Amino acid sequence: AQSVTQPDIHITVSEGASLELRCNYSYGATPYLFWYVQSPGQGLQLLLKYFSGDTLVQGIKGFEAEFKRSQSSFNLRKPSVHWSDAAEYFCAVLPRGGSNYKLTFGKGTLLTVNP
Amino acid sequence: DTEVTQTPKHLVMGMTNKKSLKCEQHMGHRAMYWYKQKAKKPPELMFVYSYEKLSINESVPSRFSPECPNSSLLNLHLHALQPEDSALYLCASSFRDPPYEQYFGPGTRLTVT
Numbered sequence: 001a002q003s004v005t006q007p008d009i010h011i012t013v014s015e016g017a018s019l020e021l022r023c024n025y026s027y028g029a030t031p032y033l034f035w036y037v038q039s040p041g042q043g044l045q046l047l048l049k050y051f052s053g054d055t056l057v058q059g060i061k062g063f064e065a066e067f068k069r070s071q072s073s074f075n076l077r078k079p080s081v082h083w084s085d086a087a088e089y090f091c092a093v094l095p096r097g098g099s100n101y102k103l104t105f106g107k108g109t110l111l112t113v114n115p
Numbered sequence: 116d117t118e119v120t121q122t123p124k125h126l127v128m129g130m131t132n133k134k135s136l137k138c139e140q141h142m143g144h145r146a147m148y149w150y151k152q153k154a155k156k157p158p159e160l161m162f163v164y165s166y167e168k169l170s171i172n173e174s175v176p177s178r179f180s181p182e183c184p185n186s187s188l189l190n191l192h193l194h195a196l197q198p199e200d201s202a203l204y205l206c207a208s209s210f211r212d213p214p215y216e217q218y219f220g221p222g223t224r225l226t227v228t
Contacts, residue, residue: 044219090157094215105157
């Protein structure tokens with residue numbers, strides 16, 4: 001069955017530390033891949049996306065993600081976390097072909113940043 | 116400009132009320148979406164409009180009635196809601212052609228009393 005897994009429900013890091021949020025997917029063909037961030041009570045903001053080409057993609061707010069086909073993973077990274085990065089992070093996938101409308105989200109990872 | 120706007124920001128309604136949520140985008144997107152999000156959960160797709168026509172209805176109860184009056188506007192009409200319908204309602208839009216990245220609005224926080 002097609003699925004998106006974010007193994008970590010909650011991660012706590014100290015301000016200035018590095019960050020990696022994990023995302024694995026299970027699809028027949030590599031889907032389109034996205035990371036979204038949601039601050040409390042807010043909408044979702046698109047951080048970055050992977051469609052094809054270079055497997056290391058740069059996004060907004062200093063985030064990057066690496067696509068690894070062999071591991072069916074699309075992990076999000078940031079070298080130095082800021083307190084304002086505290087939020088919920090969702091990995092999402094969109095199958096290639098067909099109507100291409102239905103985003104499938106992971107369950108999310110809540111990031112807490114300690115001062 | 117990648118902005119999707121939603122009004123109102125907050126809405127409290129009784130179970131017998133009729134209200135509407137509004138969404139607007141000016142990015143030239145021809146696909147628009149309604150999602151429902153409960154606390155600590157990912158968004159759940161409700162409806163998709165493509166070229167102002169309803170394309171997907173994810174078996175949503177008829178007390179939710181979507182409308183797309185033109186390519187920039189999307190409404191969600193609410194009637195006879197239940198307390199369990201209380202949630203954050205998110206609107207999103209995307210280009211019709213691949214790769215369909217969706218841009219979300221800030222949401223309407225709905226409370227049904």
